[in-house]
Amino acid sequence: MERYDAIVIGGGLVGSAIGYGLARAGLTTALLDEGDVAFRASRGNFGLVWVQSKGEGAPHYQRWTRGSVDQWVPLAAELADKTGIAVGYRRAGGVHLCLGDEEFDQRRQRMERMRREAGNFGFEYRMLDQREVADLLPGTGPAVTGASWTPYDGHANPLRLLRALHRGFVDHGGGYIPNAQVVDAVPAPGEFRLVTAAGELRASKVVLAAGLGNAGLAPLFGLNAPVRPQRGQILVTERAQQLMPIPTTTVRQTEEGGMMLGDSQEDVGFDTSQKPAVMQAIARRAVLSFPWLRELQIVRAWAALRVMPPDGLPIYDQSQRFPGAFTVNCHSGVTLAGAHANVLAPMIAAGTLDPWLDLFSGKRFDVSAAA
Ligand SMILES: Cc1cc2nc3c(=O)[nH]c(=O)nc-3n(C[C@H](O)[C@H](O)[C@H](O)COP(=O)(O)OP(=O)(O)OC[C@H]3O[C@@H](n4cnc5c(N)ncnc54)[C@H](O)[C@@H]3O)c2cc1C
Incomplete structure (x- = not known):
């Protein structure tokens, strides 16, 4: 039976970013993936590395997203340098176009709420009128009444990002195991045995990054991921x-x-x-x-x-019952790849999540725990 320091379940953008960070930190790491039969958001997304609509009513999510975008620059450069794969990250700001006065007004109110909620951290945005939008984006139609703009937004090629993370992971000694659906687990603190379609594997850490599969896997590890x-x-x-x-x-x-x-x-x-x-x-x-x-x-x-996730915010947790088991989910895995590879993975490698990430704990959905 193969034994690893860490096993990451799920080879999409979330699992690959974390697996890459763990292998880079020197942990012997396996990245398991169910295969082509699975639902795979990472192969069907829009490719935005996007900030301006993230975290209304949840300024900690806005901060986490901004931090991720800042990590995107070194991550993209590192992946290009180490793997030869350019992920096409371009960050020159982005806009949300408004069609009609009502949309414009609602957007203005939303952006202003986000600025207020950001407090001293700040949130730079501008509402552009029709002419300013046309100057920025030639060829907009008369239906466009304006737009919101922030300097933080950008985009990338998400398929190349996935490929670069996989290549970087393997180059750092990671073992990618496809067609290895995890069907059962025997968890114990610091020693996890996973039953997979490709045989049994052991590790002292397990990261659940199986996307929609996390909903079923999390309870096996005393975790909660109701995605x-x-x-x-x-x-x-x-x-x-x-x-x-x-x-x-x-x-x-x-x-x-x-x-x-x-x-x-x-x-x-x-x-x-x-x-x-x-x-x-x-x-x-x-x-x-x-x-x-x-x-x-x-x-x-x-x-x-x-x-x-039920409230649209990421879920990051370590199991209290089975320390060493972590769960990671989010609905913006392209945008958050920088934070996952460069911030979250080092925490998991060290064995503890930073306390401020408690705000993203899956316990927020656990009614019995709250009671
Ligand atoms: C239409 C669309 C547009 C989007 N646009 C953007 C965007 O512009 N910007 C952005 O940041 N995000 C965007 N996203 C979201 C982004 O794609 C996801 O957040 C991200 O891909 C999630 O990655 P993941 O690894 O969690 O999940 P997935 O990509 O779904 O991967 C999960 C993996 O887990 C594996 N798995 C599942 N169960 C098991 C098991 N039991 N054992 C082993 N492996 C298992 C599967 O094989 C799968 O490969 C978009 C998504 C969609 C659908």
């Missing part, structure tokens, strides 16, 4: 000349030139089918935002499931 699926659909156009200097929340241009149009938020359970009416609504909003998009052909479209 649910939320479907998002995305459309991609043929390539065009570079027209968009910065991304928006619903339209962004990839490095290769394709325009990504996104993305819906549908609570429909474990259903990854595509719905023409939703795709039409996505395309309609995109064309109202940028009428020239009408000339481009859609060449690809898909649906994928977000990993959604």
Whole structure:
């Protein structure tokens, strides 16, 4: 039976970022993945490294996200240097376009609330009028009444990020084990035995990073991760000349030139089918935002499931019953890759989560614990 310092369950962006950080810290680490049959948000997302809509009513999440974006710069540089894979991180600010006065007014109020909640930490934003948006993003349509802008936002190629994290993990001595669904576990403090489709494995630390799979795995380790699926659909156009200097929340241009149009938020359970009416609504909003998009052909479209905690905030915890077992979930695994690889993984390697991360504990959903 193979024995490791740490086993990370789940080879998506969350597990790979943590696995990379653990292997880089010198822990013998295995990264287990269920395989192609699994739901995999990391292979179907929009690729934003995004701050401006994160943490309204939860300023600690806004801080954590901002910290992650700051870690993105060294992480992207390190991955390029060590693995030769450029993840295409570009950070030059981003905008949320508003269609109509009501949307603009609601957005302004929301951004102002976030600025107030940020307190001394600060939150830099600007509301742009129609002309300022047109100066920043040529070709916006008359339906665009304005936008919110922050300097923190950016985007990257999420598939290359996943590949770079996997490559970096293996280069640091990590063992990637595909088709290894964890079906059972015998936990004991500091000694975990996992029963997987690829055989039994042992480790002194286990990190649950199985996305939607965490909901079922967490109770085995005395943890709580009540995540649910939320479907998002995305459309991609043929390539065009570079027209968009910065991304928006619903339209962004990839490095290769394709325009990504996104993305819906549908609570429909474990259903990854595509719905023409939703795709039409996505395309309609995109064309109202940028009428020239009408000339481009859609060449690809898909649906994928977000990993959604009940309040939308990440879940970070160590088991009290079985110390050494950690759970990690979030609905913005691209954005938080910097924090996961460079901040959270070192804490897990050291065996303790920083106390301020208690704010993200899964205990906040545990009614009996609260009572
Ligand atoms: C449409 C859409 C758009 C999005 N846009 C953005 C965006 O712009 N920016 C952003 O930051 N985030 C975005 N996200 C969210 C982001 O993609 C996710 O937060 C991230 O991919 C979650 O990664 P994960 O590793 O937790 O989950 P997943 O990618 O789902 O990976 C979980 C892995 O766990 C494995 N697994 C499950 N159960 C087991 C088991 N029992 N044993 C072993 N392995 C198991 C599976 O094989 C799977 O590979 C978007 C998501 C969607 C769906």
